[in-house]
Amino acid sequence: MTRVKGPLFSVSASGDFLGLMEFRTTGDQTIVAGHKQKPSSRSPAQVAQSLRFKNAITGWKSLDAAAQLTWKNRGIALGMTGYQLFISEYQTQNIVPPGIPTLP
Helix, strand or coil: CCCCECCCCCCCCEEEECCCEEEEEECCEEEEEECCCCCCCCCHHHHHHHHHHHHHHHHHHHCCHHHHHHHHHHHHHCCCCHHHHHHHHHHHCCCCCCCCCCCC
């Protein structure tokens, strides 16, 4: 746990205090704010989106070297890497594993 550096409520105070408040200094201003808390769990939509990207990455890794080279060459023409183009098309075309997107 981070400790507060400098006297409390002073200009030099910064850090977390007992998980209750946080001292932050930006520029020449020191503020006291409530402790930031991360959400305890991810929403179902976030989990589904992560799964879509994992499937796309798995699809890219399953391609042989020749297929990856084809995607790389097409990506260069569009200002992307082959990997970026593949992931983009995987998402755009709503591919379901084990399917592979078609080149644009």
